[in-house]
Amino acid sequence: MAGGSSIDVLGQFELHPVIGGLGQALRLSQSPIYMAVAVCLVLAFLYYGMKPKAVVPGRFQAAAEICYEFVRNLAVDTIGPEGVAFFPFIFALFFFILAGNYLGLLPFSFTFTSHIAVTFALAMMVFLVAIIVSLKVQGLKFFAHFMPAGAPVALAPLLVPIEILSFLSRPVSLSIRLFANMVAGHVMFDIFASFVIMLAGLGFVGDVLAVGPLVINVALMGLELLVGVLQAYVFAILTCIYLREAVAH
Amino acid sequence: MRLSVTSFRRVVLAGASCAPLLLAAAPEAHAAGMPQLDFNNPLVTGQVVWGGVVFLFFYLALRGWALPKVDAVLQNRSERIAGDLDQARAAKAEADKAVLELRETKKAAAAEAQAHLDAVLEHERASAAAKLAEITERLDDEIARAEAGVVAERERALQSLRPIAVDVAESLVERLIGARADRAVVEAAVARATAQAAH
Numbered sequence: 413m414a415g416g417s418s419i420d421v422l423g424q425f426e427l428h429p430v431i432g433g434l435g436q437a438l439r440l441s442q443s444p445i446y447m448a449v450a451v452c453l454v455l456a457f458l459y460y461g462m463k464p465k466a467v468v469p470g471r472f473q474a475a476a477e478i479c480y481e482f483v484r485n486l487a488v489d490t491i492g493p494e495g496v497a498f499f500p501f502i503f504a505l506f507f508f509i510l511a512g513n514y515l516g517l518l519p520f521s522f523t524f525t526s527h528i529a530v531t532f533a534l535a536m537m538v539f540l541v542a543i544i545v546s547l548k549v550q551g552l553k554f555f556a557h558f559m560p561a562g563a564p565v566a567l568a569p570l571l572v573p574i575e576i577l578s579f580l581s582r583p584v585s586l587s588i589r590l591f592a593n594m595v596a597g598h599v600m601f602d603i604f605a606s607f608v609i610m611l612a613g614l615g616f617v618g619d620v621l622a623v624g625p626l627v628i629n630v631a632l633m634g635l636e637l638l639v640g641v642l643q644a645y646v647f648a649i650l651t652c653i654y655l656r657e658a659v660a661h
Numbered sequence: 662m663r664l665s666v667t668s669f670r671r672v673v674l675a676g677a678s679c680a681p682l683l684l685a686a687a688p689e690a691h692a693a694g695m696p697q698l699d700f701n702n703p704l705v706t707g708q709v710v711w712g713g714v715v716f717l718f719f720y721l722a723l724r725g726w727a728l729p730k731v732d733a734v735l736q737n738r739s740e741r742i743a744g745d746l747d748q749a750r751a752a753k754a755e756a757d758k759a760v761l762e763l764r765e766t767k768k769a770a771a772a773e774a775q776a777h778l779d780a781v782l783e784h785e786r787a788s789a790a791a792k793l794a795e796i797t798e799r800l801d802d803e804i805a806r807a808e809a810g811v812v813a814e815r816e817r818a819l820q821s822l823r824p825i826a827v828d829v830a831e832s833l834v835e836r837l838i839g840a841r842a843d844r845a846v847v848e849a850a851v852a853r854a855t856a857q858a859a860h
C-alpha cells in the first residue's frame with residue numbers, strides 16, 4: 413500500500429484473476445468470489461438464524477427476523493400492497509450491497525461495491541425491472557409520465573426532454589452514489605493508514621504523531637459502518653420508490 | 662513526501678468526485694489510473710456476468726427457500742398468538758357464563774328455599790289454626806257440658822229443696838196458727854213462691 417515515498421491508494425481496487433489462467437479465461441477475479449462469499453454469509457445467517465424455528469426467538473433468530481421485517485416493511489410501506497411481490501428482490505438488493513460494503517471493511521479484503529461496473533449493473537437491473545413493471549401495469553400510459561400533469565401544453569417541448577433526461581439519469585445517479593461512497597471511504601482508509609506507516613518511519617516523534625491518523629482511521633471505520641448500511645438502504649429505498657411509480661395506476 | 666501525498670489525494674478525490682465525467686470519458690479515466698474504469702480489462706466486465714449469476718442465485722435462493730422459511734416462522738407465531746388469544750377469550754367467556762349460571766342457580770335456589778319456607782310456615786300456621794279451632798270447639802263443648810251439668814245440679818238441688826221448704830212452711834204455719842195446714846195447699850204455695858223467686 414505505502415510504496416516508499418508515494419501512496420498507492422488505487423491498488424486496493426485492482427482485480428486479479430483467481431485460480432491462474434483458468435480464472436483469466438473465465439474472467440473470474442476476486443470480486444465475484446467476494447460476491448459469492450457475501451451471498452453465502454447472508455444465506456447462512458438466515459439459515460442458522462431461523463433453524464430453531466422458535467415461537468419465542470433467541471438473539472440470533474430475532475436478528476434474522478428483524479432483518480426480514482425491516483426490509484419487508486420498507487418494501488410494503490413504500491411500494492404499497494404490491495410491494496410483497498417485490499420484497500425478495502428488495503431483500504436481495506439490500507443485503508447484497510450491505511454484505512458487500514461490510515465485507516470490504518475487513519482488512520485485506522475486497523469491496524465489490526467499489527466497482528462502477530457492479531453498481532451500474534445493479535442500477536441498470538433496477539431501472540429495467542422498473543420499466544418492465546411499468547409497461548406491464550400501466551401499458552402505454554407509462555409514457556404519459558414524461559408530461560407532468562397540469563403543466564401547460566405549450567411547455568411540453570421543454571418539459572418532456574427534461575423529464576426523459578431525469579428518468580434516464582436514475583441508473584447513473586443510483587450507481588455512482590454507491591460507487592463513489594465506497595471508493596472515497598476506502599481511499600481515505602488507505603491514505604490515513606499510509607500516513608501512520610510513513611510517520612512511523614520518522615523515529616520517535618513520528619511514532620507519537622502517527623497516533624493522529626490512527627485515531628482518524630478508527631473514527632473512519634465507524635463512519636464507514638454507517639455509510640455501508642446507509643448506502644444499502646438508499647439503494648433499496650430508491651428502488652422501492654421507482655417500483656412504486658411503476659405499480660401506481 | 663508530504664507533497665506527493667497531497668497531490669495524490671487531490672487526484673483521487675478529483676477522480677472520485679468527477680466519476681460521471683470519468684465514466685463518460687473512459688480513456689482519460691484509464692489514464693487517471695482508476696482500476697474500476699479500465700473497461701479494457703476483461704476482469705472488470707467479467708464482474709457483471711459473474712455478479713449477475715451470483716445475484717440471480719441469491720434472489721432465487723431468497724425467494725424460494727430462505728424468506729419463506731422466515732415467513733413460515735413468523736406466520737406460525739402470529740397464528741399461535743391469535744389462537745392463544747382466542748382460547749383465552751373463549752375460556753373467559755366460559756368462565757363468565759359459569760359465573761352467571763352460578764348466580765342464576767343461587768338465585769333460583771334462594772327463591773325455592775323461600776317458597777319452601779313460606780309453604781312450611783303456611784302449613785304450620787294452618788295446622789296451628791286448625792288445632793286451635795279444634796281445641797276451642799272441644800273447650801266450648803266441655804263448657805257447654807259443664808254448664809248443662811251445673812243447671813241440672815241446680816235443678817236437682819232446687820228439686821230436693823222443695824220438700825224441705827214444704828216441711829219448713831208446714832211447721833211455720835203450725836207454729837203460727839197452732840194447727841196443721843193442709844199439705845197440698847202448702848205444697849201449692851211453695852211451688853208458687855219458688856216459681857216467683859225463679860222469675
